[in-house]
Amino acid sequence: MKRESNVAVSKIAAYAEDPGKFVSSAGGAYNPKLARMGTAAHSRIGSGPNKAAFVVAVLVIVSTLLYFKIIEI
Structure with a gap:
C-alpha cells in the first residue's frame, strides 16, 4: 500500500502546536470549537x-446609467 506523500498544512500546524494532543487524537481535531470554525x-x-x-449590483449600475443618460431605452 502506497502512503500519501502530501501533508496538509493544518496537520503540520496542529502537530507543531501540541505533538502530544495530535498523536493522542490520531491526527484528528482535538479542539471542537476550532474544528467548527475551520469547517465554517x-x-x-x-x-x-x-x-x-449580483442582481442588485446590475440593477444599480443600469439605473445609474439611465439616470445620467449614458444609455437610453
Whole structure:
C-alpha cells in the first residue's frame, strides 16, 4: 500500500502546536470549537458568489446609467 506523500498544512500546524494532543487524537481535531470554525470558513470560501447581490449590483449600475443618460431605452 502506497502512503500519501502530501501533508496538509493544518496537520503540520496542529502537530507543531501540541505533538502530544495530535498523536493522542490520531491526527484528528482535538479542539471542537476550532474544528467548527475551520469547517465554517471552508464552507464560506466554497459557497460561490451570491446571486442576489449580483442582481442588485446590475440593477444599480443600469439605473445609474439611465439616470445620467449614458444609455437610453
